[in-house]
Amino acid sequence: MPLRLPPLPALRFFEAAGRHQSFKLAAAELNVTPSAVSHGIVGLEQALGVELFVREPRGISLTVTGADYLSYVAEAFSLIAIGTQRLPNHRADRPIALSCAPTFASRWLLPRLAGFRARWPKLNVSVDTSHRQVGFPVDGFDFAIRLSRAPVAGSAWTRLFGERLVPVCSPAYLESLRGAHGNIELRHATLIHVNAASEDWQTWLDATGADGIETAGGLRVDTIQLAFEAACMGLGVALGRRPLVDSDLASGALVEACSTTVASTTAYWLVSAESADSRPELFDFKRWLVSEAEPFDMRSAATEPGSRSASN
Template sequence: MPLRLPPLPALRFFEAAGRHQSFKLAAEELNVTPSAISHGIVGLEQALGVELFVREPRGISLTATGADYLSYVSEAFSLIAIGTQRLPNHRADRPIALSCAPTLASRWLLPRLTGFRTRWPKVNVSVDTSHRQVGFPVDGFDFAIRLSRAPVAGTAWTRLFGERLVPVCSPAYLASLRDEQGNIALRHATLIHVNAASEDWQTWLDATGADGIDTAGGLRVDTIQLAFEAASLGLGVALGRRPLVDGDLSSGALVEACSATVASAGAYWLVSAESSDRRPELIDFKRWLVSEAEPFDLPSETTSPDSRRVESS
């Protein structure tokens, strides 16, 4: 007697909603409406006779039963995806699919892809910069680049490089911070904060021991890219993240407001799908990307030769 399965579209809705803990994000991923996700899961709950989610005013969360069921459903979809990828000649020419944060993609990855395309002109690359959690291999991604303090169990993580934090601003704004003796007074500067950043001004201040700077005020933005743009327009001092800010420093659009550099606790990691070691082009891409990142992975040291002099001036 054949196994009786729940409706497969509803299971797909459930897997995405459970992974994101959001009907809205699941709908965006699957290109349907949140209402379709909600109705599909209600139908699934009725068919199974159990409650999979707790609906609350501020969002949804999996019930204990839903969390347990999600592990089975996710594994089932993963097995289907892996089996499909192993089919002979299955989409042998499909692009390498990479998920990456927008600022890292535009400022570090894209400028280097020319080199990859020169060596492997027939291999196409697809870069996705949407802010969403990636599920290997269900989402179809081969790699993801993520900022994290340590690898996460369950997938293959390869360290690329860490960030180095240094205050930056426009040349004109730096000139406005100089006193009669030529010293830079950061305590008079407007600090540009990145709301979503896990490490920002307080991290730099704690590591350098700089004092006299108020982090409560200033300009607040939601992306690193916007912070760099605001600094280049003379709106204040942003916390530069090297190597992402290296291009601006080389061009002169931004300059270091202080030479004190702090090593970030986090690092960029290349996360690989299980199937990434089965396609030659994926192996080549991974080796190439790790090689490109190697010169930027400097020792985790904090340099603060003049931080106290600058801040107290």
């Protein structure tokens, strides 16, 4: 007797909505309307005779039954994806798919991809900077680069490097902060904050012991890239994140407003499915990326003269 399965489109809606905890984000990922996702899941709940989500004015959450069912559905889709990838000629001309943050992509990854292409000219790379969650291998991604304090269970995590935090601003703005005795007075600066950053000015201030600097005001932006651009325009002092800010420091567009650097408690990690190393092209890309990152990882190296490390 053939297996009786729920409607497969509805299961796809359920898996995406459960992973994102949002009908809207699931709809954006699947290129359908939120209404279609909602109606599909209602139909699935009716077919199964159970409630999969708790619907509240501020959003949705999985029920206990829904969370348990999601683990089976997600595993089933993963198996289908893995089986599809192993079909003969399935990977022919398929690019290596990578998800990462836009600032990391533009300031660190893209400038190095020419070197990868020179060594492996037949391998193409697709970079996605949409900030969406990635499920391996269901979403079609091979790798993701994520900022985290530690690896998360369920995927293979390889450390790339941590950031070093240092105040930066334009040369002209730095001169405006110079006091009567020639000293730079950060307490008079407009601080540029990144709203979404897990570590920002308070992290640097706590680690350095600097006092008299007010963090409540200042300019607030939503990306690291915007913070660097605002600093280049002379709008204030941003918290530079080395090596992402290195190109601006090298060109002179930005200068250090204080020489004291602080090691971040987070690091960039290369994340992949457990089976990624079995594919030669993915193994080569991973090995190349880790080798490119190695000179920037200060975890085991001594900090620079005059620098301080934040405790982990």
